[in-house]
Amino acid sequence: MKNLLVFTAVSIVAMQTAQAATVYKADDLRVDLTGKVQYEAGAFKYDKQDKTKRLNFGGDGKARLGTQFRYRFSDEIDLLGKLEWQMNAEEENDAKTDSIDVRYAWLGFRYLDQLEMAIGRTKSSTSQLIDVTDIFELFGSSANDNKINGIKPFASKKDDQLTIGYDVGNWDLRASYVFEDDRRTRETTDGDRNYQYSLSARYSTDIGLDLVTAYERQSFQGATAMLGDMTSWGFGAGYRYNSLYVGAINGYKSMQAADNEEFSTHFYELAGAYQLGDFLLMAGYNNEKGQDNLADEGNRVDEYVFGVSYQVMPRAKLYAEYNVDRVRLDDRPRDDLYGIGVEVKF
Numbered sequence: 001m002k003n004l005l006v007f008t009a010v011s012i013v014a015m016q017t018a019q020a021a022t023v024y025k026a027d028d029l030r031v032d033l034t035g036k037v038q039y040e041a042g043a044f045k046y047d048k049q050d051k052t053k054r055l056n057f058g059g060d061g062k063a064r065l066g067t068q069f070r071y072r073f074s075d076e077i078d079l080l081g082k083l084e085w086q087m088n089a090e091e092e093n094d095a096k097t098d099s100i101d102v103r104y105a106w107l108g109f110r111y112l113d114q115l116e117m118a119i120g121r122t123k124s125s126t127s128q129l130i131d132v133t134d135i136f137e138l139f140g141s142s143a144n145d146n147k148i149n150g151i152k153p154f155a156s157k158k159d160d161q162l163t164i165g166y167d168v169g170n171w172d173l174r175a176s177y178v179f180e181d182d183r184r185t186r187e188t189t190d191g192d193r194n195y196q197y198s199l200s201a202r203y204s205t206d207i208g209l210d211l212v213t214a215y216e217r218q219s220f221q222g223a224t225a226m227l228g229d230m231t232s233w234g235f236g237a238g239y240r241y242n243s244l245y246v247g248a249i250n251g252y253k254s255m256q257a258a259d260n261e262e263f264s265t266h267f268y269e270l271a272g273a274y275q276l277g278d279f280l281l282m283a284g285y286n287n288e289k290g291q292d293n294l295a296d297e298g299n300r301v302d303e304y305v306f307g308v309s310y311q312v313m314p315r316a317k318l319y320a321e322y323n324v325d326r327v328r329l330d331d332r333p334r335d336d337l338y339g340i341g342v343e344v345k346f
Helices: none
Strands: 020-025 029-043 058-072 076-089 100-111 115-123 158-168 169-176 193-204 209-220 227-241 242-256 264-275 279-292 299-315 316-325 337-345
Touching: 058 100, 100 158
Parallel strands: none
Antiparallel strands: 020 029, 029 058, 029 337, 058 076, 076 100, 100 115, 115 158, 158 169, 169 193, 193 209, 209 227, 227 242, 242 264, 264 279, 279 299, 299 316, 316 337
16 A cells, blocks of 8 residues: 555655665665565455355455665666565465465666666556555455456556656656566466556646556457457546545556457546544545446446554554445345454564
8 A cells, every 4th residue: 555645756666765674784785674564354355156245254464575775886877676575374275375475576777866677576657547546455446456357457566577667857657568478477378468568657746636647558369259458548636635635546448359349347446535643544436337248247346445544653553444345246235345454564
């Protein structure tokens, strides 16, 4: 989750020293250690056999640990790198094969504090759009990343990805390109991904208003009745005034399958937060509606999210969230979801 009450232009390879502990520092080299520990409990998901029923109350612990460095190569160039893992205490997979996940693994450089480049498992350029409404820990941001025929749009991170950013004046411009190879895990077994690229731009005004747009294209080698090239795009706006933040995004997704079959959706998300002392009050709404071959599904996402967090210490907080899902399956309502959690950063 990004703290949108202090939403500023954050570089694609920012060292984020505010959430890091420096373990080594010299004239030209700095190495930081980052991490956090979380425990969450509640009813977060639906039963796979009956998707109108929530799962029983349960808990899950997880932790992140990473290191990042900055080396001052010259007056104009900084060399940068980051490696971060996420460790999950509990997984649905009994073999625990997914209990350790690499979140970031990249090398890059920054030139004149304006041009940046990173390659590896990097943050996608479309994150500029998603961050506008991504203010929750447990729920929210569910309309933009809802899959079409098993393909996920607007993924926040990608393997084998080159990301470039250029910061000039009030503009933050970014682009990402994914290099496919035989070792990279595919998101589908129906066809191999040919290429993927994305573009985004953000303009930050002097009155606290940020305007964002993003475009993503995923192309596959060949097409089937349920798989084809997919285009996703959207635009958004975030506004902050003292302790208040409001944000909204609006966009479309479209997959062109074989025999001119088209699967499309229109989505939008709203989010708001208000800082009240050590408390942060949050509310959001997410909606996605099917079009073309998905029109008969109606509202694929239709939910309200409410949350509150309490800053116990500068790097520790408690939070609780409640999700009201209004989608009906076979004319049956879905159960509400809820959860609580604690987070400690270092």
